[in-house]
Amino acid sequence: MAAIIELARDKILDFSADDGDEIDLSRIHAGGNGDAFEFVTRFTKSAGQATLARNSAANVTMLRLDVDGDGRPDHEVTINGHLTADDRGVWIL
Numbered sequence: 849m850a851a852i853i854e855l856a857r858d859k860i861l862d863f864s865a866d867d868g869d870e871i872d873l874s875r876i877h878a879g880g881n882g883d884a885f886e887f888v889t890r891f892t893k894s895a896g897q898a899t900l901a902r903n904s905a906a907n908v909t910m911l912r913l914d915v916d917g918d919g920r921p922d923h924e925v926t927i928n929g930h931l932t933a934d935d936r937g938v939w940i941l
Contacts, residue, residue: 860927865938871911872940873898876923879915884941887933893919902930 863869878885879895888897895917901910909931912921931938 858923858925860925863927863929863931865931865935869938870940871925871927871938873913874940876913877915878913878941879917885913886941887939891919891921893917898933900931900933904930 860871863871873885876885877883883896885896885898888899890899891897891912891914895915897914897917899912899914899921901912902908903910907929909927909929911925911927911931913923913925914920915922933939
């Protein structure tokens with residue numbers, strides 16, 4: 849029987865880039881690519897990948913992190929508002 853592993857989930861409900869808020873991922877071990885996360889459109893079974901998905905109806909962005917390279921998220925963060933990988937000053941990788 850396969851083990852069931854709970855996905856680590858967090859929420860950031862008061863994020864505001866306009867107020868200078870940042871999301872610091874630099875202290876999370878990102879796996880094999882120089883220990884920094886890389887934004888991708890989908891996981892490709894390479895450690896250290898991050899994806900963003902927007903839920904317009906709920907006005908949130910889902911950040912998913914694949915630390916170990918198995919192609920599945922190890923961490924998931926729900927962030928209020930719409931964020932992209934190109935948002936300068938938001939991401940500390």
